[in-house]
Every structure is written in structure tokens, then in C-alpha cells.
Amino acid sequence: VNSFSELTRLTDAELPFEIPALRVTPTHQQIFMFSAVTWNRHHIHYSKDAARAEGHRDVVAQRALIGNYLARVLTEWMASEGTIERLAWKVIRSAFPGGELTCGGRVVAASSSADGVTLFECELAIENTEGEVVAQGSARVRATGSPS
Amino acid sequence: MEMILDRGDIPAEALARIGLEQVRTYEVTAREIRRFAQAVGETNPIHQDEEYAASTPEGGLVAPALFTQVFTYDDIDPALLPADGSPKELDVPLPTDRAVGGGSEYEIFAPVRAGDVLTVSRKLKDVYSKNGKSGQLFFVVVETEFRTEAGAPVARETATYIKRG
Numbered sequence: 001v002n003s004f005s006e007l008t009r010l011t012d013a014e015l016p017f018e019i020p021a022l023r024v025t026p027t028h029q030q031i032f033m034f035s036a037v038t039w040n041r042h043h044i045h046y047s048k049d050a051a052r053a054e055g056h057r058d059v060v061a062q063r064a065l066i067g068n069y070l071a072r073v074l075t076e077w078m079a080s081e082g083t084i085e086r087l088a089w090k091v092i093r094s095a096f097p098g099g100e101l102t103c104g105g106r107v108v109a110a111s112s113s114a115d116g117v118t119l120f121e122c123e124l125a126i127e128n129t130e131g132e133v134v135a136q137g138s139a140r141v142r143a144t145g146s147p148s
Numbered sequence: 149m150e151m152i153l154d155r156g157d158i159p160a161e162a163l164a165r166i167g168l169e170q171v172r173t174y175e176v177t178a179r180e181i182r183r184f185a186q187a188v189g190e191t192n193p194i195h196q197d198e199e200y201a202a203s204t205p206e207g208g209l210v211a212p213a214l215f216t217q218v219f220t221y222d223d224i225d226p227a228l229l230p231a232d233g234s235p236k237e238l239d240v241p242l243p244t245d246r247a248v249g250g251g252s253e254y255e256i257f258a259p260v261r262a263g264d265v266l267t268v269s270r271k272l273k274d275v276y277s278k279n280g281k282s283g284q285l286f287f288v289v290v291e292t293e294f295r296t297e298a299g300a301p302v303a304r305e306t307a308t309y310i311k312r313g
Binding site: 024030033034036037038039040041042043044050054063064065067068069071072074075080083084085086087088089090091092094 | 180183184186187188189190192194204212213214217218220221222223226229232233234235246247249250251252253254255256259308
């Protein structure tokens with residue numbers, strides 16, 4: 001099973017199915033851009049001194065940005081063949097510029113919606129290079145099929 | 149160790165804010181969709197390339213899944229923000245001085261496109277504290293609903309912010 005569309009034919013016995021992992025490394029530029037586009041002026045996201053005074057080793061990747069890494073795991077896996085219906089996550093430990101994150105997950109359940117579309121329940125997680133959990137999440141995605 | 153949920157030590161002025169709703173209206177622009185896609189690292193041209201997007205069944209730029217995050221915080225003058233620059237929306241009177249994490253749940257009902265006009269309704273849903281092994285933590289729950297001009301649901305976020313003294 002390689003593509004998301006083939007996955008819609010998976011049976012329960014073949015679950016859980018591992019979703020391809022995404023590796024991302026937050027940068028100072030990305031954290032800056034995300035604060036700018038969301039108008040988040042909290043100083044721990046742009047001032048290393050302020051972040052250190054609060055016990056962080058550098059500026060901190062935003063909780064909301066971390067959620068987008070999980071969204072990207074799902075969208076890169078589904079390509080244009082599915083949409084996210086629900087995405088929840090919690091940040092367990094801060095992420096910093098330069099630290100690579102491995103973002104991944106697995107499909108733990110599949111079902112059909114009332115209109116016959118396949119829905120997948122997914123568990124998601126992000127780990128840093130030390131193998132520590134940075135975030136945990138869950139999602140429900142909807143297989144909409146290939147665009148015509 | 150079992151965490152104890154408590155509202156007994158939440159100041160009355162914090163509890164009084166629960167349920168207060170603030171409503172704002174914003175127009176979604178192609179430029180903002182592009183900037184958001186670049187900020188989160190979404191490289192699919194459906195979010196950035198208007199010519200390409202127009203040639204797809206979508207017919208135009210579509211925002212990334214969590215795009216409504218751009219409307220989470222308001223255009224508040226910096227002089228009115230808390231001293232640490234943290235969002236005014238979280239300026240709930242609590243005996244805390246730092247944010248230590250939290251989480252979000254997004255329910256996504258419809259795609260967002262350039263030109264959409266969204267109504268954003270935000271309210272403080274709950275404030276409570278827990279005593280854990282690392283001391284007392286305060287939880288601030290904020291619910292934000294995004295709707296079209298016609299009132300159709302677009303997304304709902306339930307965000308939980310954790311603060312400590």
C-alpha cells in the first residue's frame with residue numbers, strides 16, 4: 001500500500017497503518033514568520049533573552065506552529081485525496097530552532113461516514129532528536145478521492 | 149500522582165469572564181493565504197500559485213488546514229498587551245507569569261478561500277487549576293468559532309493554555 005487512495009481499501013486487520021514520517025527543523029525565520037502572520041507578539045517567540053529568562057534555551061516554536069507540522073504529515077500523506085476534519089494536539093515539551101523534529105503517526109481505525117466516504121482516525125506524535133516526545137495528537141481525516 | 153481539578157483558587161474576576169464573547173469580522177486575502185503557507189512550510193501550489201490553483205477543481209487558492217489561526221489574535225495596539233507581549237486574549241487575571249504549554253483541538257467544517265469573509269467569535273470557556281507534582285498549574289480554555297457571512301460553520305478551535313506562577 002503506497003498511496004492514500006489504496007489505503008481506503010485496507011481492512012481492519014491491516015491496521016494500525018504507519019503514516020510516512022515528516023522531518024522538519026524549525027528555524028528562527030520560520031518562527032518569526034509564523035508570529036508575524038498570526039500577529040503573536042509573545043516575547044518568548046522572538047527574543048532569545050526573554051525566552052532564556054523563562055527557562056528556555058532559545059526562542060520557542062509556537063504551539064500553533066507545532067499543530068501545522070502535524071497537519072502537514074496528514075496533507076503530504078493524503079496529497080489531494082483527503083481532507084482533515086479534526087486535528088487535536090498538545091505540546092509536551094518545547095521545540096527550538098535548529099532541532100530536527102520527526103513528525104508521524106498511524107491510522108488506528110477506519111469507518112464509513114453516512115455518505116459512504118471513508119474516515120480514518122489517526123494517532124500523531126512529534127519527537128526530537130533525543131527521542132523525547134514534543135507533541136502528541138490525534139486526527140480524523142476524510143478520503144475524498146482523487147480530484148477529477 | 150492524581151491531579152486535582154479545582155476552581156476554588158481561581159480569582160472571581162477571572163471566573164466572571166467565562167462565557168463573555170467577542171466577535172470580529174475579517175476578509176481572507178490571497179496574500180495572507182500565501183504568507184501562512186510559507187510560514188508553516190506548506191509547499192503545495194494550491195496554497196500559493198493562483199494560476200495553478202485556478203486550473204484545478206478548486207478553481208482558486210485554498211488555505212492550509214489551520215489557516216484560521218491567523219485570526220486567533222486581534223490587532224491590539226502593543227501598548228495594551230501584557231508586559232511579556234503575550235496575547236491579550238489570554239490576559240485572564242491569574243497568579244501566574246508564564247505560559248508553559250497547552251494544546252488545541254480544531255474541527256474543520258469547510259475550506260477557506262481568498263475573498264471569504266469570516267466572522268470570528270471567541271469566548272473564554274473555562275478556567276481551572278490542577279495541583280501536580282511540579283506545583284500548581286492554571287488552565288485557560290478559549291473557544292473560537294469561525295463562520296461564513298451567511299453563518300455556515302467553517303472551523304472551531306478549542307485551545308487550552310497552561311500557565312504557572
